[in-house]
Amino acid sequence: MTAPTTALAGTGVVTSSTVHANLTAASLYDHALRRGEGRLSADGAFIAVTGVHTGRSVQDKFVVDDPEVHDKIWWGKINQPMAPEKFRGLSAKVQAWLGARPVLFTQDLYAGADPAHRIRVRLVTTNAWHALFARNMFIRPERAELDGFVPDFTILHAPEYEADPVADGCRSSTCIALSFAAKTILIAGTSYAGEIKKSIFTVMNWLLPERGVLPMHCSANRGKAGDTALFFGLSGTGKTTLSSDPERQLIGDDEHGWSQTGVFNFEGGCYAKVIRLSREAEPQIWDASHRFGAVLENVVADPLGNLDLEDAALTENTRSCYPLEFIPNIVPDGVAGLPKNVVMLTADAFGVLPPIAKLSPAQAMYHFLSGYTARVAGTEKGLGREPQATFSTCFGAPFLPRHPEVYGRMLAERIARDGADCWLVNTGWTGGAFGTGKRMSIQHTRALLRAALDGSLAKAEYVTDPFFGLAIPKSLPGVPAEVLNPRETWADKAAYDRTAKELVARFEKNFESFAGAVGDDVKAAAIRAAA
Numbered sequence: 001m002t003a004p005t006t007a008l009a010g011t012g013v014v015t016s017s018t019v020h021a022n023l024t025a026a027s028l029y030d031h032a033l034r035r036g037e038g039r040l041s042a043d044g045a046f047i048a049v050t051g052v053h054t055g056r057s058v059q060d061k062f063v064v065d066d067p068e069v070h071d072k073i074w075w076g077k078i079n080q081p082m083a084p085e086k087f088r089g090l091s092a093k094v095q096a097w098l099g100a101r102p103v104l105f106t107q108d109l110y111a112g113a114d115p116a117h118r119i120r121v122r123l124v125t126t127n128a129w130h131a132l133f134a135r136n137m138f139i140r141p142e143r144a145e146l147d148g149f150v151p152d153f154t155i156l157h158a159p160e161y162e163a164d165p166v167a168d169g170c171r172s173s174t175c176i177a178l179s180f181a182a183k184t185i186l187i188a189g190t191s192y193a194g195e196i197k198k199s200i201f202t203v204m205n206w207l208l209p210e211r212g213v214l215p216m217h218c219s220a221n222r223g224k225a226g227d228t229a230l231f232f233g234l235s236g237t238g239k240t241t242l243s244s245d246p247e248r249q250l251i252g253d254d255e256h257g258w259s260q261t262g263v264f265n266f267e268g269g270c271y272a273k274v275i276r277l278s279r280e281a282e283p284q285i286w287d288a289s290h291r292f293g294a295v296l297e298n299v300v301a302d303p304l305g306n307l308d309l310e311d312a313a314l315t316e317n318t319r320s321c322y323p324l325e326f327i328p329n330i331v332p333d334g335v336a337g338l339p340k341n342v343v344m345l346t347a348d349a350f351g352v353l354p355p356i357a358k359l360s361p362a363q364a365m366y367h368f369l370s371g372y373t374a375r376v377a378g379t380e381k382g383l384g385r386e387p388q389a390t391f392s393t394c395f396g397a398p399f400l401p402r403h404p405e406v407y408g409r410m411l412a413e414r415i416a417r418d419g420a421d422c423w424l425v426n427t428g429w430t431g432g433a434f435g436t437g438k439r440m441s442i443q444h445t446r447a448l449l450r451a452a453l454d455g456s457l458a459k460a461e462y463v464t465d466p467f468f469g470l471a472i473p474k475s476l477p478g479v480p481a482e483v484l485n486p487r488e489t490w491a492d493k494a495a496y497d498r499t500a501k502e503l504v505a506r507f508e509k510n511f512e513s514f515a516g517a518v519g520d521d522v523k524a525a526a527i528r529a530a531a
Contacts, residue, residue, distance in 0.1 A: 007106045011124050011154050012091065012184075015099040021106045022146055023128075025135065025293050028105070031128035035103075038129055042305035044292035045320075048129045053190040054298050054315035056198060057174050058398055060190075062087075064179035074403045086169030087179050087186075093168075094186050097161045098124060105131035108149045109138035111200050113334030114264035117213055117257055121200055122151035130157060133193040133295050136321045138200070139268035139334070153183045153203055159191040180206055180401075193297060193321065197271060198399055201255050204266055206401045214258040214410040217396030219243035220251040220265070220336065228263050228336045229453050230256070230420075232395040233345030234373045235317075238427040240272040241442065242345070242449060244284045250330045258339065258414055265334035268324055274299060275318045277309045281442050288326035295321040338418045341453050343425055349374035349389050351429035351437040352500040354486050355479075356448040357470035358462065362525035364422035365412045369404060369514050369522075370507060371395045374428060389503075391510040405517040423452050424470065431489040433499060447478045467500040468507075468527050504529050 007021035008014070020031065029046060032038055038048040062082035063073055073079055098104060105125050112118030123134045134155075141149070162173035170177070174189035178199060185199045205215045219231040219239040228251070233239045240253040252265030253272065272285045274296070279286040288294060290307070297319040300311035309318070324330050344367050346353060359367060371392040393404040400407065415422065427445055431437040451457035462471040463485075475481050482488040490496040507527040515523060 008104075008124065010151055011122060011156065012095045013098045013104070013124055013156070014095075015101070015104065017099070017102050017104060019104045019106060020128075022108055023105065023131065025132060028128045028132040028135070031105070032132065035128060037127055040305055041290070041296065041301055041307055043290040043307075045289060045294040045296050046129060046132065047296045047299055047301055047305075048191075049298055049314065050191040050193070053174065053192040055192060055317045056194055056398070057176065057190055057192075060171055060174045060176055061398070062170060062175065062177045063401060064177065064181065066179065066181035069180050073401055078397055079401055082169050082177055084179075084181075087177055087182070090163060090168040090170075090175065090177065090188075091156070091182070091184060091186060094156050094158050094161055094188055097158055098126065098156060101126050107131050107134045108141065108146055108151065109134060110141055110268075111138055111204060111266050112257065112264065113139060113266070114257065114259065117208060117211060117259065117264065119152040119203065119207065120149060121153050121155065122149070123155045123157060123196065125157035125159075127159065127191075129295060130159070130191075130193055130196065133321050134196055136269040136293070136295060136323050137197050137267055137271060153185065153200070155185045155187065155196060155199060157196060158186070158188045161188040163188050178202060193295070194271065194319070197267075201266065202399045202401055204255070204257070205399055208257055209402060209406055209410065212260065214407065214414055215266075216256050216258060217254065217394065217399060218256055219253045220256050220263050220339075221245060221248040222251060222331055222336045223248050223453060226337060227340040227453065228338065229341040229343060230263065230339045231343045231345055232368070234371070234392055234395055236273060237345040237347045237373055238445070239345060240270060240285065241282050242427075242445065244282065244327060245446070246284065246329060247450070248329070248453075250324070250327050251334060251336050252324065262335060262337045263339055264336075268334070270322055270324060270327070272320050273317065274309050274320045275312055275316050284327050285320065288322040289320035291326065293322060293326065297321070339420045342415065342420045342422045343449065343452070344368065344395065344423065345425050345427055346373045347428035348372075348426045349428055349434045350499050350503045351431065351433045351490075352486055352496060352503055353424070353426040353428070353468065354465065354470060354472045355426050355430065355440055355444060355483060356452065356457070357424045357465070357472050358458065359422040359424055360525060361412065361415050361422065362521040363469075364415060365408060365518065365522045366525045366527075367424055368395070368411050369393050369408045369518070370510055371397065372507065372510075374434070389506065391506075393514070404514065408514075408518070421452070421458055425449065430483070430486060431491075437489070444479050444483055448476060451476055466530070467504055469525070501529065
C-alpha cells in the first residue's frame with residue numbers, strides 16, 4: 001500500500017481509503033480473488049466476466065471540445081464533442097466517486113517502447129483485475145523509475161459509476177470521455193477492459209503526428225534477417241495470429257509507431273481474440289492464455305476451470321490479455337528497424353477478394369484510406385453474429401482523433417521514403433460469401449505471407465483481377481492455384497461476378513468521402529466499375 005497523496009498525485013482523486021499502488025501480478029491476483037472479481041482457470045489464468053459490455057461502446061465515446069484542439073479534431077460519429085464544462089462536471093463526480101470507494105488500485109505505466117516517444121500513464125481503478133489488465137497491456141517501468149513518477153495522462157476508471165446523460169452531456173450511463181487539454185480520460189459504466197487500452201491508443205494517435213511519427217493500428221514482427229513487417233487490420237482480421245509466427249520475432253500485436261529510425265511498439269502486452277482458438281494453428285497464443293498471469297475476458301470455463309474456447313455464450317469477443325514475454329520469440333525492447341513489408345489485412349465477408357495481392361504505392365494509399373473489412377461479431381456492442389462489411393479508414397477509424405488524411409499522407413511519405421513492399425491479404429471468406437463460403441485457410445495465408453516476407457512472392461508472375469485491379473500471383477508452391485484466384489473457388493461464377501460488382505460499388509461510394517484529399521495517382525488506383 002502507498003500513501004494516497006503519492007499514489008493519486010495529479011489525478012484529482014482525494015481519499016482516506018486504502019490505495020494499492022503498482023502491485024505485482026501475484027498481489028493483484030490475491031486481491032481480485034479475495035474480492036470475488038473473478039476466478040481461476042485450471043491453468044492459473046484469471047477469468048473475468050464484464051457483464052453487459054463485452055466490447056467497445058463506440059456510441060459512448062466523446063472528445064472534449066477544448067478551444068486549443070477544436071480545429072484539429074476529426075469531429076463526427078467517431079469523435080463526438082463534449083462541452084468542456086460538462087467534462088469538468090463529470091470529472092469532479094467521478095473523482096468524488098472514486099475517492100469514496102473503500103479500496104483503489106493504481107498502476108504507473110508507459111505507452112511507447114521508444115524512450116524518445118513514450119508517455120507516462122497513471123490508471124486509477126476500483127478493481128484489481130483491471131489493474132492487472134493494464135499492467136499486462138502497457139509497458140512496466142523498472143522499480144527505480146517509479147520514484148517520482150509524474151503521469152502525462154491519467155485514466156480515471158470507474159466501471160460501476162453511472163453517468164447522467166442529461167447532466168453530463170453524454171448518451172447513456174456509459175461514458176468514455178477524453179480531454180487532451182486536461183490530459184485525462186474518464187471511463188464510466190463499463191467493465192470491458194479494452195476501453196483502457198484503446199483510450200491510450202487514441203492519445204498516441206493524437207500526440208505522435210506532431211512529432212513526425214506515424215501511429216498505426218497494426219501488429220509487427222521481425223525476420224531472422226532483421227527485416228520488419230507491419231500487419232494492418234481491424235479486430236478479427238488476424239493481426240495477432242499472423243504476427244505471432246514462430247519463425248519471426250514478435251514486436252507487438254496491435255499498436256505501433258513508424259519513426260524516422262524504425263518501428264516501435266506502444267504496448268507491453270497482447271490482447272488476443274480467443275474464440276475458437278486452435279492449439280495447432282496458434283500455439284503461441286494458446287500457451288500464453290493457459291498460464292498464470294493471463295487475464296481472460298468472458299471466456300467460458302467449466303466448474304473445474306477448464307476453458308471452452310468454442311463457447312460464445314457470453315460473446316464472440318472473448319479475449320486474452322498477457323504480457324509480451326509470454327510469447328517465446330519476441331523483440332525484447334519492442335523496437336526494430338524500418339519496415340520492408342506492409343501488409344493490409346481484410347476479412348472480406350463477400351468472399352470475392354484474393355487471398356493475397358501485391359499493391360503499388362498508390363494502391364496501398366487507397367486501401368489504407370479505404371480500410372475495408374468486415375466487423376466481426378462481438379468486437380463492438382450491438383453487433384450480431386453475422387459479420388458486417390464496413391470501411392474503417394486507416395484500419396482504425398474508431399481511434400483516430402485527427403482527420404484520416406493526416407495519417408494517410410504520413411503513410412504514403414514513409415512508404416516512398418523507406419521503399420517498403422505492400423500487400424493486401426484477405427483473411428475472410430472464399431468460395432462464397434459469409435454463410436455459403438468458408439473462412440480462408442490459415443495454413444494457406446501463412447504460406448502466402450512467408451513468401452511475401454522472404455521476397456520470393458515479389459518475383460512471381462502476376463495476373464490482374466478485372467474487378468478490383470489487383471495483381472494476383474498465378475502460382476505458389478504449397479498453395480493450390482485455384483485458391484489464389486477467388487473466382488475459381490466459387491461454384492457459381494455468375495454469382496461471383498454479381499457479388500464482386502456489388503463490392504466494387506461499395507468501394508466507389510466510400511471513395512467519395514476522401515477523393516478530394518488525395519493525388520491523381522491514388523485516384524487512378526481507385527477501384528471503380530468497368531465502363
